[in-house]
Amino acid sequence: MKERILSVLLILTSLFGYLEWGQGQQLFLIQAEGEILVKLWTEPKSVLHPLILMPLMGQILLAVSIFQKTPSRILIYLGTGSLSLLIGLMFFIGMISLNLKILFSTIPFLLLTVYTLIHFRKKASGKS
Numbered sequence: 001m002k003e004r005i006l007s008v009l010l011i012l013t014s015l016f017g018y019l020e021w022g023q024g025q026q027l028f029l030i031q032a033e034g035e036i037l038v039k040l041w042t043e044p045k046s047v048l049h050p051l052i053l054m055p056l057m058g059q060i061l062l063a064v065s066i067f068q069k070t071p072s073r074i075l076i077y078l079g080t081g082s083l084s085l086l087i088g089l090m091f092f093i094g095m096i097s098l099n100l101k102i103l104f105s106t107i108p109f110l111l112l113t114v115y116t117l118i119h120f121r122k123k124a125s126g127k128s
Contacts, residue, residue, distance in 0.1 A: 002119065003071035003073075003076060004065075004066050004071055007062045007063075007066045007079070009112055010076075010083065010109065011059055013112055014058075014083045014109050015030040016105055016108070017086070017087055017090050017102075017106055018101050018102050019090065019102065020099060020101060020102060028105075036052060054082045054085055054086070055082055055085065057082055058078070058079040058081070058082025058083035058084075059079065059083065073124075076120070080113055080116060080117075084110075087106050087109045087110065088110070090102055090106050091106040094106060
């Protein structure tokens with residue numbers, strides 16, 4: 001049960017990542033994902049980029065793990081790793097540009113990722 005909750009929380013915290021660029025250009029990842037899903041059906045070639053497809057596949061893998069009878073640790077690892085590529089890049093961008101909005105929007109996902117990894121390590125060693 002705890003693995004399902006962690007998967008849901010990982011998906012939710014990934015959607016609240018914040019991006020900002022140029023003059024007045026900003027959006028949350030949930031908005032970007034909505035645009036990507038629309039373009040995936042109308043202009044599929046425009047969304048064929050690893051930084052677009054990898055996090056999307058990560059969210060799909062996490063969603064699949066939610067509906068499994070026993071959530072797969074491997075699916076959760078792969079989904080979290082795929083999402084971590086984009087969120088980690090956003091964290092790095094927030095750090096080097098000193099943009100606190102971007103930086104703080106990534107911290108919940110990153111903390112939850114660390115907690116999830118610790119949870120699975122304890123479970124694998126039999127301490128849970």
